[in-house]
Amino acid sequence: MAVHLLFDTHVHLDMLPWGGSVRDAVREARKAGIEGLVVPGVRGQGWEDLLRLADAFTEVWAAPGLHPAAADEWDEESRARLETLVRHDRVVAVGEIGLDALIDLPAHVQERAFRGQLRVAASADLPVLIHCRRRIGRVLEILREEGAGSRGGIFHAFSGSLESAREAVSLGFAIGFGATLTYPEARRAPLVLEGIDPEWIVLETDAPDLPPHPHRGEENRPEWLPLVAAQVAQLRGWSQEETARVTTQNARRILKLTSDRHGRV
Secondary structure, eight states, X not given: OOOOOEXXXXXXXXXXXXXXXXXXXXXXXXXXXXXXXXXXXXXXXXXXXXXXXXXXOTTEEEEOOOOGGGGGGOSHHHHHHHHHHTTSTTBOOEEEEEEETTSSSOHHHHHHHHXXXXXXXHHHTOOEEEEEESOHHHHHHHHHHTTGGGTOEEETTOOSOHHHHHXXXXXXXXXXXXXXXXXXXXXXXXXXXXXXXXXXXXXXXXXXXXXXXXXXXXXXXXXXXXXXXXXXXXXXTOOHHHHHHHHHHHHHHHTTTTSTTSTTO
């Protein structure tokens, strides 16, 4: 009987703060039963580093893009660079892109970068990794206007309502569940997890940010993904094996890792 491993759809391996190397982090993740790690972009200066990481480790995949906090970097030069980089066979998405009401950049600047990157993803037939804080209605509106549902993607660190989650799912987007699901005071995340269809549930750590319970206050580590998986299993009434099977199959489907385009899966 095959043993199903976990898949981390959002981990900043290029930003890990502790003394160990990325090689150490990947090794520890592998020992923890994690077979895949998607590393999203934040700023344009780090895009090539993501591809080098993905080339170096068979478990690692890249998702270059501009975080909303870096939306003012979006211009014709960054668009042309991104259009070139997304052709790399270790790139599985454009991310993390979206809108954030809590950062000090005007909405129109964020929306310009968001739409521009959605169009790059569309031209490359790639899904997107969505960052959204307190702008869920507008993000969903833009996704509909840009026809992003035909490629879909993942809502990273989803913090919206069950109704919003179901709307995202209807557009072809999975919901990423991470550390907040493990917090004893969590209310909204468990309701969302229990209220959406299983084929739209994926796992993430967002390391080094958002450590799971009982490691709050520490720097998050990729090898802690099993703590999130265990909470998913408990809330859904699944075994650990079923949780790994379902969420990893979902991640592979959404990221198109079953296609010949990605030959090293």
